[in-house]
Amino acid sequence: MLKKERAEFIRQRLSELYPNPPIPLAHQDAYTLLVAVLLSAQCTDERVNQVTPELFTLADNARDMSQVPLEQVYDIIRPCGLAPQKSKAIVKLSQILTADYGGEVPEDMAALETLPGVGHKTASVVMSQAFGHSAFPVDTHIHRLAQRWGLSNGKSVAQTEKDLKRLFPKESWNALHLQIIYYGREFCPARSCNGLTCDICKTCFPNRKHPVKNRKA
Missing domain, CATH: 1.10.1670.10 (Helix-hairpin-Helix base-excision DNA repair enzymes (C-terminal))
Structure with missing residues (x-):
């Protein structure tokens, strides 16, 4: 063949x-998908889906998450592994989205790849599954x-x-x-x-x- x-x-x-x-990571919109994919690095989707309900109850948008103390995010996402880096990335990217993009996730690959903790794969997932672009x-x-x-x-x-x-x-x-x-x-x-x-x-x-x-x- x-x-x-x-x-x-x-x-x-x-x-x-x-x-x-179906998309295996539970989410409601582009922002929650972005955070969930970031959390899935070196972690199972099942574990991420166990953690994100508590995290998104605390804050499910960039504006609210940008105000959450780093330690509080860390405590929730610790089961996902790499929690120090991931918690910093989540808070920082939320602050950037709030300051530079009106709290919205940009529908742009290059812009996504500049966000903390967001590599090419994560950006590609968001572009394809949140915005419908071929990736x-x-x-x-x-x-x-x-x-x-x-x-x-x-x-x-x-x-x-x-x-x-x-x-x-x-x-x-x-x-x-x-x-x-x-x-x-x-x-x-x-x-x-x-x-x-x-x-x-x-x-x-x-x-x-x-x-x-x-x-x-």
Whole structure:
């Protein structure tokens, strides 16, 4: 199966399995999504969803969050890990949004990437899932599966994103980002499939005999 044939098979299979993939992070708007994605770095979505109800009860918009004492944010988000950096980022970006953007999250990739704690992946998630712009955020699940499926060499997250954008139609990017994440968690996890056992791996590489060694992001 050629790479483009694999990509089309994968796109169709994922669309069958997850026709309307929900956003796994609970949120109400662009701001709460931004904060939730920031919190999800090196943390599970499940843990983030356990923490954000208390955080957003305290403050669910930039203006209110900018006034919350740093220690109070830290105490709430501590279970997510990296709490010192994340709490500072949440308060500081809320202050910037309040001062420079009228309390609103900018619908602009470059502007988002200047905010504290907001990298390219976080900005891409917000642009795609909050504002509907085509983007292909690459997390560890996507980076791993792109290698297992022979869609990217995995040299870097940036390269994986470029490779996937070349292979898949632009109108499919936003759904595919979520579909691959769900598939990776359900059928092709890091420590069990190894490129040998799930339906997509076996279909794309029926003669594969040895586990795939992934490059880390």
